[in-house]
Every structure is written in C-alpha cells, then in structure tokens.
Amino acid sequence: MSAQASEVPAKRKKVAFLDREATSVTEAFLQRLLVGVHTFLSNGLAVAGLSIILLLIAVAAFAPWIATHDPNLQNLSMALKPPSSVNWFGTDEYGRDIFSRIVYGSRVTLYIVTLVTITVGPIGLIVGTVSGYYGGTVDMIVMRITDLFLAFPGLILTLTFVAILGPGLEQAVLAIALTGWPAIARLARAETMTIRSSDYIAAARLQGASSLRIIFGSIIPVCMSSVIVRLTLGMASVILTAAGLGFLGLGAQPPTPEWGAMTSAGREYMLDSWWLVTAPGVAIMVVSLAFNLFGDGLRDVLDPKSK
Amino acid sequence: MGRFFKRNKIKRAAQSLASVLVTLLLLVTLTFFLGQVMPVDVVSRLVGPDADQATYQATYERLGLDQPIIVQFGIYISRMLQGDFGTALLTGHQVLDDIVRVFPATIELGTLALLIGAGIGVPLGVLAAVQRNRPADHIIRVVTLLGHSVPIFWIGLMGLLLFYSYLGWVGGGGRVEIYYDGLVETRTGLLLVDSLLAGDTEVFWSAVRHIILPATVLGYASMASLCRLTRSFMIDQLSQEYVTAARVKGVSEWNVIWHHAFRNIRVQLLTVIALTYGSMLEGAVLIETIFAWPGFGQYLTNNLLLGDMNAIMVCVLLVGVIFITLNMLADLLYKIFDPRTVQ
Numbered sequence: 001m002s003a004q005a006s007e008v009p010a011k012r013k014k015v016a017f018l019d020r021e022a023t024s025v026t027e028a029f030l031q032r033l034l035v036g037v038h039t040f041l042s043n044g045l046a047v048a049g050l051s052i053i054l055l056l057i058a059v060a061a062f063a064p065w066i067a068t069h070d071p072n073l074q075n076l077s078m079a080l081k082p083p084s085s086v087n088w089f090g091t092d093e094y095g096r097d098i099f100s101r102i103v104y105g106s107r108v109t110l111y112i113v114t115l116v117t118i119t120v121g122p123i124g125l126i127v128g129t130v131s132g133y134y135g136g137t138v139d140m141i142v143m144r145i146t147d148l149f150l151a152f153p154g155l156i157l158t159l160t161f162v163a164i165l166g167p168g169l170e171q172a173v174l175a176i177a178l179t180g181w182p183a184i185a186r187l188a189r190a191e192t193m194t195i196r197s198s199d200y201i202a203a204a205r206l207q208g209a210s211s212l213r214i215i216f217g218s219i220i221p222v223c224m225s226s227v228i229v230r231l232t233l234g235m236a237s238v239i240l241t242a243a244g245l246g247f248l249g250l251g252a253q254p255p256t257p258e259w260g261a262m263t264s265a266g267r268e269y270m271l272d273s274w275w276l277v278t279a280p281g282v283a284i285m286v287v288s289l290a291f292n293l294f295g296d297g298l299r300d301v302l303d304p305k306s307k
Numbered sequence: 308m309g310r311f312f313k314r315n316k317i318k319r320a321a322q323s324l325a326s327v328l329v330t331l332l333l334l335v336t337l338t339f340f341l342g343q344v345m346p347v348d349v350v351s352r353l354v355g356p357d358a359d360q361a362t363y364q365a366t367y368e369r370l371g372l373d374q375p376i377i378v379q380f381g382i383y384i385s386r387m388l389q390g391d392f393g394t395a396l397l398t399g400h401q402v403l404d405d406i407v408r409v410f411p412a413t414i415e416l417g418t419l420a421l422l423i424g425a426g427i428g429v430p431l432g433v434l435a436a437v438q439r440n441r442p443a444d445h446i447i448r449v450v451t452l453l454g455h456s457v458p459i460f461w462i463g464l465m466g467l468l469l470f471y472s473y474l475g476w477v478g479g480g481g482r483v484e485i486y487y488d489g490l491v492e493t494r495t496g497l498l499l500v501d502s503l504l505a506g507d508t509e510v511f512w513s514a515v516r517h518i519i520l521p522a523t524v525l526g527y528a529s530m531a532s533l534c535r536l537t538r539s540f541m542i543d544q545l546s547q548e549y550v551t552a553a554r555v556k557g558v559s560e561w562n563v564i565w566h567h568a569f570r571n572i573r574v575q576l577l578t579v580i581a582l583t584y585g586s587m588l589e590g591a592v593l594i595e596t597i598f599a600w601p602g603f604g605q606y607l608t609n610n611l612l613l614g615d616m617n618a619i620m621v622c623v624l625l626v627g628v629i630f631i632t633l634n635m636l637a638d639l640l641y642k643i644f645d646p647r648t649v650q
Contacts (some may be wrong), residue, residue: 023630064569066646068315091322144329144330144333144444146332147330148330148333148334148337148627151330151334151627151630151631151634152623152626152627153585153586153588153589153626153630154589155589155592155593156588156589156607156623156626157623159592159611160341160619160623161618162611163611163614163619164341164344170636206585236455236456240456240459243458243460244458244459244460244592244593246352247458247593247596248592248593248596248608248611248612249612249613250476250611260458263458263460263464267597268469270464270472271472272469274468277461277464277465277468278465280461281458281461281464281465284457284458284461285453285456285457285458285461288455288456288457288458289452289456289457292452292455292456293452300385
C-alpha cells in the first residue's frame with residue numbers, strides 16, 4: 001500500500017481522474033487499476049520481463065510463420081553446420097534447423113507453464129483456504145501432508161513422480177503440478193488464517209452465508225493477489241524444472257523440440273559444435289529471467305507488503 | 308518455577324520429536340505406496356525374462372507379493388527397522404551400502420559448493436544492503452537474478468566448454484584424472500582429504516582441478532539465494548535505532564556494519580545456510596550427470612533411468628530424512644544462539 005500511496009501524489013496533479021473521490025465501485029476499481037499500472041510501468045525491469053513474455057506468446061502463436069525451416073525435417077548433408085544466413089543458429093546432428101526448433105520449443109514451454117499453473121493454482125487455493133477456514137482436524141491432516149511434500153527439494157520429488165508415471169511431456173507436467181500445489185496451499189492457508197476472524201467475515205456469517213459461500217465469495221478473492229504473485233514467480237522455476245527433466249531424458253521425448261532435451265542431445269557434439277547447446281540454454285534462461293522480473297514487478301503492485 | 312520451566316522444556320522437546328517421528332512415518336508410508344503403484348514388474352527383473360512359471364511364482368512368493376498390501380507394508384517396515392533396505396538391480400549390492408559408498412563424493416562437492424556460495428553470497432548481500440539502490444546494489448541484483456533464472460545444467464556445460472575445452476584450466480569429468488583413480492587409500496571417502504592424508508599432492512591437485520568447476524557452478528545457485536536473503540536481513544537491521552545510535556556515537560561505518568548489524572543476523576543466516584546445504588542435493592542430480600561425478604545424484608539418476616523402484620524409494624527416503632534433520636538442526640541453532648526464542 002505504502003509504495004502506491006507515495007506514488008500517487010506526484011501523478012495526481014496531472015491525472016484528474018485519480019484526483020477524484022470514487023463515487024462508484026467501478027470508478028474505485030478503475031482508479032486502483034490505474035495506480036497499479038503506473039506502479040508497474042515505473043519498474044523498467046518488470047516491463048522488460050512482460051515484453052519478453054508477450055514476445056514468447058507471439059512466437060508460439062505464429063511459430064509456422066516465424067520458423068525458417070520445418071523443425072523436425074532431417075537433412076543429414078546439412079548436419080552440424082555452424083550459424084549462417086540460412087541456418088541462423090546452426091543445425092543439429094540430424095541437420096535440423098536449431099532456430100526453427102527453438103521457435104517451436106516456445107510452444108512446449110508455454111504448454112508446460114500454462115498447464116502447471118492452471119492446475120496448481122486452483123487446487124492449492126481451494127485446499128489452503130478450506131484448511132485454514134475450518135481449522136481443527138482437517139487443517140492438521142492437510143498441513144501434515146504439505147509438510148511431507150515440502151520436506152523434499154522440488155526436483156527430487158518431481159523425479160520420483162516421473163519415475164512412477166514414466167517419461168513424457170504430459171507425465172512431466174503432472175509430476176511438476178503434484179509437487180507444486182503444497183506451497184500454494186500453505187500460502188493460501190496463512191492468508192485465510194489472518195482474515196478468518198475479521199469483522200467482515202463475521203458479518204457475512206451473521207447474514208447467514210454458508211461456509212462455501214464465505215470461502216468462495218469472501219476469502220478466495222482476498223487471497224488471490226498473493227497467490228497470483230507466487231504463481232508467476234513459480235513459473236520461472238517450473239520452466240527450469242521442466243528443462244531439467246528434459247535434460248535428464250525424463251521429460252519431453254524426441255523429436256519434440258523441447259529446450260532442455262535439445263541441450264542434452266547437443267552435449268555429445270558440444271566440444272566441436274558449441275551452438276548446439278548454447279542457443280537452447282540461452283532461450284531457457286531468457287524466458288525464466290522474464291518470468292522472474294515480471295513476478296517481482298507484479299508483487300510490488302499486488303502484494304506490496306510482502307516485499 | 309525452575310522445575311516448571313524444565314518440565315515445559317522436556318514437553319516441548321517431546322512434542323517436536325513426536326512430530327518428526329510422525330513425518331518420518333508418513334514418509335515411509337508414502338515411499339512404500341509410491342513403490343506399489345510403480346509400473347515395474349520386480350519379479351521378472353529379478354528372475355529374467357526366460358525364467359519358467361515355477362521360478363517366477365517362487366520368487367513372487369519369496370518377496371511376499373502374494374500377501375495382502377497391509378501385510379507387505381508390515382514386512383517393509385520391520386525389514387527397514389532391521390536395517391535391510393533391499394538390493395539395487397543396478398549394482399547387485401545392498402542399496403544402503405551403495406549409498407554409503409557414493410555419498411562422500413556428494414558431500415565433498417556440496418560442502419565446497421556451500422563454502423563458495425556462502426563465502427561470496429553473504430559479503431555480496433551485505434554490500435548490496437549497505438549500497439542499497441545504488442549502482443553496486445543493481446549490479447548484484449542482476450547477478451543474483453541470473454542465478455535464479457539460469458538452468459544449472461547449462462552453466463555446467465558452458466563452464467566445461469570454456470574452462471575445460473578452450474582454456475584447459477580445469478579437469479573434465481570424474482573426480483580425478485583417470486590414471487590416478489584408486490591410487491589413494493579410501494579413509495574418509497573425501498578425496499581431497501584422503502589424498503592429503505596419504506601425502507599424495509599430485510592426486511590432491513588433480514582432485515582440486517576436477518572439483519573446482521562443478522562446485523562453483525553448484526555454489527552459484529546457492530550464492531544467489533543467500534545473497535538475496537542476506538541483503539533483506541541486513542536492510543532490516545540497518546534501519547533499526549541501535550544502528551543510528553551507534554553512528555551518532557561516532558562508531559566507524561565498518562564497525563557498525565560488521566560488529567553491530569551483522570552480529571544480529573548471524574543466527575538467521577546460519578539457519579538459512581543449513582537449509583541451503585540440503586538443497587544442494589537437488590542441484591547435485593543435474594551437476595553430477597554432467598560432470599560424471601560418481602555421487603548420490605548420479606546414483607539416483609541411474610536408478611531412475613533403470614526404473615529400480617526399491618533403490619529410488621530408499622534414495623528418496625534418505626533425502627527426506629536429511630531434509631527433516633537439517634530443518635530440526637536449524638531450529639535447534641535458533642534456540643541455542645538466539646536467547647529471545649527461549650521464553
């Protein structure tokens with residue numbers, strides 16, 4: 001809150017809309033939104049992060065038009081060629097164009113990140129708020145389970161799940177999601193505990209609202225902002241974990257152009273053909289950095305107290 | 308009053324011990340049932356594909372697989388309490404013996420990585436806090452953000468490419484040059500220590516050349532998180548009134564930073580460092596694969612690729628135990644060094 005409050009006075013003179021006292025819910029919401037946008041835009045690194053993410057989405061959407069070659073087309077006479085005007089990032093051991101494979105790889109990355117986030121977010125949010133709202137035995141059981149999950153480093157637990165589910169892209173997504181929800185549940189629970197006894201929840205209860213209605217109508221919306229921030233920051237580590245699984249040969253399987261698997265395949269030829277491992281690694285790093293920067297910026301806007 | 312406090316303390320210790328035991332029991336249960344759903348036919352792995360039906364059946368019964376799940380669980384627990392964790396398909400040895408054999412290599416790597424990570428990360432964090440929002444802080448922030456964003460296996464590969472292949476400054480994969488392998492008698496399992504004990508400086512320097520790159524790469528990731536945390540701990544302290552008071556008294560800035568503010572974050576830092584040590588295991592899985600480091604991470608990866616569920620589960624159990632122990636140790640450190648937490 002304080003970060004925004006100090007931001008506002010300077011802008012008030014110029015922007016009349018923000019100067020007004022809100023007379024309706026919509027107006028108040030728009031004012032908050034504008035303040036948030038201003039805060040976000042004043043953070044150059046966060047804007048850079050967002051731009052890269054938008055670029056990633058655009059590349060994934062228009063991959064067939066951006067790629068210069070078919071990503072899976074093998075051409076052994078062109079194998080292991082260094083970067084040139086034809087093959088911008090060079091070619092791999094089967095003569096496939098690395099640039100085109102990276103372009104198509106953005107689809108794999110986005111697929112993983114999106115799927116994990118939309119699974120982990122709602123599950124963590126619901127488990128956490130229900131556990132925090134009811135307390136007692138339910139809470140104790142849920143917290144013991146999350147304790148157990150959080151007792152492991154993420155990658156080791158993900159590897160275990162992959163071992164059970166078998167290697168593959170879908171299995172990797174499921175394994176990462178299975179590992180990811182407890183952290184979100186913990187966060188949602190902590191938030192719920194602090195607002196559970198507040199007056200407006202008591203008021204809602206006095207009006208006869210059911211527990212379900214209170215959880216979905218009054219508690220979840222309040223937890224949303226910190227959960228969104230955590231999910232965004234989590235996307236960076238999802239990308240790194242997925243790439244790590246691909247690298248170990250337990251994630252996306254060939255010939256899927258997954259960046260981690262590409263790095264792993266390029267290892268053998270690395271000493272003579274450096275471009276095989278360089279480009280996919282840079283791609284992973286840039287995208288993961290972008291999500292980190294964007295998440296940091298988002299936190300300043302949505303959840304300034306946790307800074 | 309004195310007796311009351313003592314009894315309270317014992318009660319609290321018992322409570323935390325009980326909660327650890329419950330978590331451990333849950334862990335064993337989880338690993339057992341995860342092992343159950345693994346789509347691997349243990350029996351045919353043991354007897355081979357050409358075994359006849361009778362042999363298959365006999366092995367099936369010998370392993371107790373014809374018993375109800377709950378009985379199998381009981382057998383599993385009782386075997387575990389007797390220290391029998393089963394054999395690994397990969398090596399044919401007891402899994403526990405295997406782990407005891409490979410673990411020192413990982414400890415050696417992880418410890419050096421932690422020394423590098425904390426040795427660089429903590430001073431950088433202090434510098435960033437002191438220089439808050441000035442150029443030095445921004446540069447450090449970029450360095451740590453990169454540490455959070457870069458895939459660890461990729462820096463490992465890039466490091467090999469640059470320092471091993473092009474510059475030739477460091478050794479390649481493995482713990483020593485291949486012709487030094489097995490020359491030094493194993494005493495602690497830590498090659499750096501063993502070679503010094505044996506007085507073999509040639510092997511020692513070869514080992515140093517081999518460990519320095521993987522340890523630095525592994526340390527970089529922990530450096531990033533330790534630096535970030537140190538910075539925020541220090542900023543907290545530097546905004547306290549006692550710091551202003553010390554400055555007003557004319558205490559030099561160096562003393563304010565290191566003798567006043569830093570003193571107060573030592574406990575927090577120590578607990579964070581203890582937890583970071585545990586997370587080294589995670590990075591070790593990837594780093595050991597790249598550097599052909601014969602440690603725990605590589606052992607786990609090989610078992611994963613083979614699908615040996617028993618060995619995997621023992622490894623996972625061990626990681627869990629290490630983490631829980633480190634957590635407890637961190638708690639304990641807090642209680643010993645921070646008098647405020649003792650009421």
